[in-house]
Amino acid sequence: MAALSSRSGSRRRTMNEINMVPFIDVMLVLLIIFMVSAPLITTGVVDLPSVGQSRQQPTHVIQVIVGKDETLKLKLDGEQDPQPVPLKALAARVKDAQAGDANTPVVISADRNVKYEAVVKAMDVLQRAGIQRVGLSVKNGAADN
Numbered sequence: 001m002a003a004l005s006s007r008s009g010s011r012r013r014t015m016n017e018i019n020m021v022p023f024i025d026v027m028l029v030l031l032i033i034f035m036v037s038a039p040l041i042t043t044g045v046v047d048l049p050s051v052g053q054s055r056q057q058p059t060h061v062i063q064v065i066v067g068k069d070e071t072l073k074l075k076l077d078g079e080q081d082p083q084p085v086p087l088k089a090l091a092a093r094v095k096d097a098q099a100g101d102a103n104t105p106v107v108i109s110a111d112r113n114v115k116y117e118a119v120v121k122a123m124d125v126l127q128r129a130g131i132q133r134v135g136l137s138v139k140n141g142a143a144d145n
Contacts, residue, residue: 062097063137064090064126066110070118090122091129102132109137 063075065082073082074093085093098104106126110119119136126134 060101060104062094062104062106064094064106064108064122066108066114066118066122068111068113070114072122087121087125090125091131094126094131095129098131105133105135106131107135107137 060077063082065073065075067073072085072087072090074085074090074097075082076097094106108119108122108126123134
């Protein structure tokens with residue numbers, strides 16, 4: 001029995017600590033790799049659209065005006081007073097105003113206090129109807145009300 005007790009006393013103690021030296025070495029190697037490769041990474045270039053100046057103003061323009069209360073009005077070239085139009089009838093009225101010429105531009109103007117959702121709804125209705133040239137007005141004041 002004495003032999004059994006001496007064997008248990010000569011066992012090595014298990015290590016309860018983690019050796020941090022290899023961990024630190026790996027972290028330093030990764031740090032050096034990232035420091036060397038960071039300047040080599042190219043940043044992505046985003047090409048934003050710009051507002052261009054047209055040389056010739058179109059002869060026939062259809063203007064859709066979105067008012068502060070989100071009502072829609074349709075204004076043709078020579079008209080001084082825009083005509084109110086419901087959203088459901090907007091596409092049909094614009095197609096009638098185009099008179100078969102699909103290249104007639106449609107410009108959407110909105111008051112700056114209008115929710116963006118109202119402008120997107122008008123654009124969506126026009127694009128779903130197959131109207132090709134739909135644009136946004138880029139004036140500072142936005143719309144005539």
